[in-house]
Amino acid sequence: MLRLIAQRLQSWLNLPGETGAVLPALAVMLGAALLAFVFIAFFAGPVTWWERRVAGRVMSRIGPNRVGPQGVLQWLADGLKSFLKEDIVPAAADRPLFLFAPYLFFGGYMATFVVLPFGAHLVATDLSVGLLYLIAISGLVVVGILMAGWGSNNKWALFGGIRSAAQLVSYEIPSAFSLLAVVLATGTLSMQGIVRAQGGWPWEWLLFRNPLLFGMFFVSFAASLAENNRTPFDLPEGESELVAGYHVEYSGMRFLWFMFAEWGNLWVIASLATVGFLGGWQIPGVRPEVIDQSTGWAFAGWQALSFLVFAGKASMLVLFAIQIRWTLPRLRVDQMMIVCWKYLVPLALLGSAGVLVLVALVPEGSPVDWFLRAVSLGLGLWLIIAYVRKARAAYLADREPYRRLEGKDPWYPPYRLP
Amino acid sequence: MTGTVPTLAFWGLALLTIAGAAGVALSGHMVRSAFSLFAALFGMAGIYALLQADLMAVVQLLVYVGGISVLVLFAVMLTSGIGRVGTDNPSHRPIGGLLVLLAVLIPALGLAFRMPLGIESPADPTVAPIGDALLGRFVLPFEVVSVLLLAALVGAVNLARGWRRDPEERPSEEGR
Amino acid sequence: MVSALPPAVTPGNPGGVRGWVGHIVRTASSILEGLAVTLSWAFRRPYTIQYPDKVEVPVPETLPEAYRGILEVDLRLCTGCLQCEKTCPIQCISISIEKGEDAVRRLTRFDIDISRCMYCGLCSESCAFDALAHSNQFEAARQDISELTLHFVREPVPVARHKAGEAPPRRPRGEILREVLPGLGPVMSPPARDRRAGQGDPSSGEGKP
Numbered sequence: 001m002l003r004l005i006a007q008r009l010q011s012w013l014n015l016p017g018e019t020g021a022v023l024p025a026l027a028v029m030l031g032a033a034l035l036a037f038v039f040i041a042f043f044a045g046p047v048t049w050w051e052r053r054v055a056g057r058v059m060s061r062i063g064p065n066r067v068g069p070q071g072v073l074q075w076l077a078d079g080l081k082s083f084l085k086e087d088i089v090p091a092a093a094d095r096p097l098f099l100f101a102p103y104l105f106f107g108g109y110m111a112t113f114v115v116l117p118f119g120a121h122l123v124a125t126d127l128s129v130g131l132l133y134l135i136a137i138s139g140l141v142v143v144g145i146l147m148a149g150w151g152s153n154n155k156w157a158l159f160g161g162i163r164s165a166a167q168l169v170s171y172e173i174p175s176a177f178s179l180l181a182v183v184l185a186t187g188t189l190s191m192q193g194i195v196r197a198q199g200g201w202p203w204e205w206l207l208f209r210n211p212l213l214f215g216m217f218f219v220s221f222a223a224s225l226a227e228n229n230r231t232p233f234d235l236p237e238g239e240s241e242l243v244a245g246y247h248v249e250y251s252g253m254r255f256l257w258f259m260f261a262e263w264g265n266l267w268v269i270a271s272l273a274t275v276g277f278l279g280g281w282q283i284p285g286v287r288p289e290v291i292d293q294s295t296g297w298a299f300a301g302w303q304a305l306s307f308l309v310f311a312g313k314a315s316m317l318v319l320f321a322i323q324i325r326w327t328l329p330r331l332r333v334d335q336m337m338i339v340c341w342k343y344l345v346p347l348a349l350l351g352s353a354g355v356l357v358l359v360a361l362v363p364e365g366s367p368v369d370w371f372l373r374a375v376s377l378g379l380g381l382w383l384i385i386a387y388v389r390k391a392r393a394a395y396l397a398d399r400e401p402y403r404r405l406e407g408k409d410p411w412y413p414p415y416r417l418p
Numbered sequence: 419m420t421g422t423v424p425t426l427a428f429w430g431l432a433l434l435t436i437a438g439a440a441g442v443a444l445s446g447h448m449v450r451s452a453f454s455l456f457a458a459l460f461g462m463a464g465i466y467a468l469l470q471a472d473l474m475a476v477v478q479l480l481v482y483v484g485g486i487s488v489l490v491l492f493a494v495m496l497t498s499g500i501g502r503v504g505t506d507n508p509s510h511r512p513i514g515g516l517l518v519l520l521a522v523l524i525p526a527l528g529l530a531f532r533m534p535l536g537i538e539s540p541a542d543p544t545v546a547p548i549g550d551a552l553l554g555r556f557v558l559p560f561e562v563v564s565v566l567l568l569a570a571l572v573g574a575v576n577l578a579r580g581w582r583r584d585p586e587e588r589p590s591e592e593g594r
Numbered sequence: 595m596v597s598a599l600p601p602a603v604t605p606g607n608p609g610g611v612r613g614w615v616g617h618i619v620r621t622a623s624s625i626l627e628g629l630a631v632t633l634s635w636a637f638r639r640p641y642t643i644q645y646p647d648k649v650e651v652p653v654p655e656t657l658p659e660a661y662r663g664i665l666e667v668d669l670r671l672c673t674g675c676l677q678c679e680k681t682c683p684i685q686c687i688s689i690s691i692e693k694g695e696d697a698v699r700r701l702t703r704f705d706i707d708i709s710r711c712m713y714c715g716l717c718s719e720s721c722a723f724d725a726l727a728h729s730n731q732f733e734a735a736r737q738d739i740s741e742l743t744l745h746f747v748r749e750p751v752p753v754a755r756h757k758a759g760e761a762p763p764r765r766p767r768g769e770i771l772r773e774v775l776p777g778l779g780p781v782m783s784p785p786a787r788d789r790r791a792g793q794g795d796p797s798s799g800e801g802k803p
Contacts, residue, residue, distance in 0.1 A: 136476050143483075
């Protein structure tokens with residue numbers, strides 16, 4: 001896609017051959033990087049606000065609601081504030097490492113955007129080893145964390161960095177094995193290939209392909225939450241023991257880079273799960289060939305629609321990750337390791353082996369295949385129904401006591417009852 | 419590897435690799451050396467990618483950059499007093515160093531100049547052929563390597579457990 | 595480190611493979627339970643009261659009778675006995691009384707420095723005629739600390755000469771304070787006051803624990 005744009009640009013500008021290709025190529029690279037950056041900024045920013053609003057509601061608070069309507073511009077205010085803050089470098093810090101770490105962290109995270117397919121043809125480059133690349137790059141980010149941890153010359157920061165490294169090295173295994181199940185089921189490592197191997201309707205998703213893949217989705221999601229240091233696995237920055245972990249010494253814009261990457265990572269987690277299990281950008285009822293063969297405005301329209309489908313699915317997963325964050329307490333270090341090595345690793349191994357067997361034995365479209373799909377779809381429905389019923393029960397359980405208090409006027413605030 | 423853009427990219431990556439390698443050797447601090455190693459390995463991955471060896475590049479990223487270099491950093495940072503560890507090799511002498519350099523450099527350069535440079539056209543994805551080769555023609559070496567790694571793994575677990583085999587300690591509750 | 599690990603076999607868990615599966619099932623169901631609880635809160639009204647601008651009733655109106663807010667003096671009641679000035683442990687009250695040519699004692703100064711006042715209530719206890727009392731106001735943040743010295747005497751007023759029990763009724767709490775300390779918190783709007791009155795006056799003591 002990018003190469004195509006660069007070639008178009010070159011012919012349009014009428015630049016000569018080989019040396020003339022440099023300028024458009026650089027321009028396209030810069031443009032793509034800028035686009036990714038703008039996307040991250042416009043995703044990560046509002047998501048911080050959204051996360052705080054969700055957190056507020058979970059805790060029966062309101063959350064930030066003063067800047068702009070309902071506080072939607074809070075992230076701009078926060079960003080501006082951080083931007084204007086002094087950039088403090090501790091006197092005893094390892095200066096080059098300290099200064100470079102945020103950029104490595106953020107750059108490593110931005111590199112994942114190269115292979116994320118946002119829509120039918122909206123992908124920077126569809127590497128044939130896209131999924132492997134994504135796994136590899138997410139392992140690279142931890143070097144930035146280690147660098148920040150060491151460069152700060154602060155024991156809390158160093159603890160944070162080392163915890164992060166230990167966590168990442170451990171959780172890479174279940175993550176990779178659960179994604180291996182995806183690769184086994186689709187037979188390709190390319191992100192677009194994985195999406196195209198699925199379909200638009202839920203029963204065509206890998207999630208509902210068979211019960212094992214249904215389980216692998218949760219293993220994969222948990223492992224990628226842990227890889228990206230999201231709660232309940234945010235030990236590297238556990239504020240109760242490490243103040244803020246690896247970014248404890250950072251301030252101003254450098255701190256903001258960490259925050260950017262942290263919330264931007266949410267998008268990567270969600271996209272990976274969407275691509276791997278939820279059918280990616282596939283529009284229900286539309287074959288991808290239709291999109292490929294369309295031209296002109298229809299093509300653009302399909303791209304926009306597929307992006308909306310993708311963004312919708314990914315946003316739901318982002319919301320899910322946020323809700324998990326405000327529901328579950330942080331694990332202890334040993335618990336974190338137990339969850340990985342005693343539960344997720346065996347589950348991922350068994351699951352991927354099972355998927356291999358199922359893929360080898362059950363041809364697609366056979367009655368057994370449809371039976372497996374029906375079973376996993378039923379599992380999903382049952383889970384959702386159980387979830388809603390439990391939520392309703394929790395709501396009703398508290399409503400009676402509150403209702404009894406209604407009308408009575410406590411002399412001291414609160415006036416408002418939940 | 420034709421065209422100006424790949425050439426420019428190559429020089430950039432080569433510079434990164436060599437600077438990283440020089441940093442590993444010349445840095446006065448172990449941790450900085452470890453980070454330089456990271457840069458050198460990353461540059462290598464970039465060069466692989468430039469040579470259209472997509473699987474190699476990603477595996478380099480995954481195993482060396484993401485795995486080995488993180489492990490090295492991890493080990494270096496956990497070592498107490500790493501800042502005071504001397505990085506000078508006391509046995510080095512200019513002549514000895516030069517000899518070693520020549521001994522490595524001459525065969526390497528000879529090999530490099532005899533190899534045909536550059537690839538004419540974008541190569542096909544290499545994942546499938548490598549997978550086929552590993553599980554077809556080279557299945558025996560592949561399995562032997564797996565057994566070796568398994569043995570190493572079991573040995574490591576045994577070594578790690580050996581530390582706890584202490585008569586004073588009460589029987590551990592975990593496990594099973 | 596090993597002993598810190600929790601045992602694989604917990605009460606009610608058989609251990610072994612069945613125990614392992616049991617742990618997973620228990621974890622999954624408890625996570626689901628937790629998510630359901632947090633989801634249920636999304637459908638409820640937040641508990642928060644957005645003080646100070648979005649309160650249904652100004653907070654001072656809700657405070658109990660005995661609340662010790664900023665001091666206020668009703669000069670119609672003050673006999674100029676100086677008891678409060680003497681009792682104040684930190685001397686934040688200063689009173690001057692002058693006797694004019696007509697032999698009438700007049701209060702020329704009654705200042706209270708509420709930036710120093712610690713709201714101990716000793717002065718209002720010692721006031722025999724309830725002239726000095728705590729209001730229900732507390733929102734007195736100001737840019738300049740000198741604004742917090744309240745001057746209750748605008749022009750000299752003759753001290754009150756009355757027996758206890760014959761005194762004119764006190765003005766509503768906070769009304770005098772509002773005159774000497776401009777810009778106090780929001781005044782209760784009539785509709786809110788009516789609604790409030792319909793539910794029973796909170797300061798009347800109903801519903802006190």
